[in-house]
Amino acid sequence: MPANLNKLHQLTTGGVVELEILTPTSSKRVKTEFIGLLDKKFIILNYPSTKRLPGANDYLRDGVMVVVRAVIEGGDGQVIAFRQQIMSIASHPARLIFINFPKQVQSFELRSQTRIPTLLPAKLKLDDDKEVGGIIKDISLTGVMFEFNEKQSLDNLKDKECTVSLKNSSNETKNFQGQLCSIKEQGDSMSCGIKILASENEVKDFMKENFIDPSILGAELD
16 A cells, blocks of 8 residues: 555554644644544544634534644554545534545654663653653653653643653752653553753763663764
8 A cells, every 4th residue: 555554554543643723824733532444535533522622613624624643552653644634524423523535644753763661760840840750661862751640631731841850870860851742641641752952972871870771772882
């Protein structure tokens, strides 16, 4: 199947996708769920709640152009995206969005580097001074995956800067400035993909302090 269309069959029913609604002057982004597809006919998404998108009826109409983005779970960290028009909005037996089947799908790597699994205790400080405790599930020279149990909506904080606080083997706190790149639910927990804004050498030094060998990532040791 050409144009990466086969990757649509790797999407998980009920999995979260991002729906970007394009308007003549701006765009609206909202999280919703992938319901399914009929090959070469249409894609089906759940209609977002008014809590996620107030005034959804003003934006979601037949013929409106949208961009759909989703992460392929369990793969090699790929994000897929396609642009197409809304075919129809169904109201019975459930509110669903039918989107014309795309002619092509774009695909790119979510992670530019291999990450090393860890279980490092950490704290995430947000720009409103809120602090969340959790663990770093994996780390690379450019980013970390932070997981915590407090269920809350962080969608509006995507792309915002944050601070990741970790302790080294000497129990000294090390703060890294970061940027929230991805936020998703995983069962009873939440996970955040965070781009680290520090230099690779700073991250490499922290790894060595915690007995993590950065050479696993193909990094040259100083």
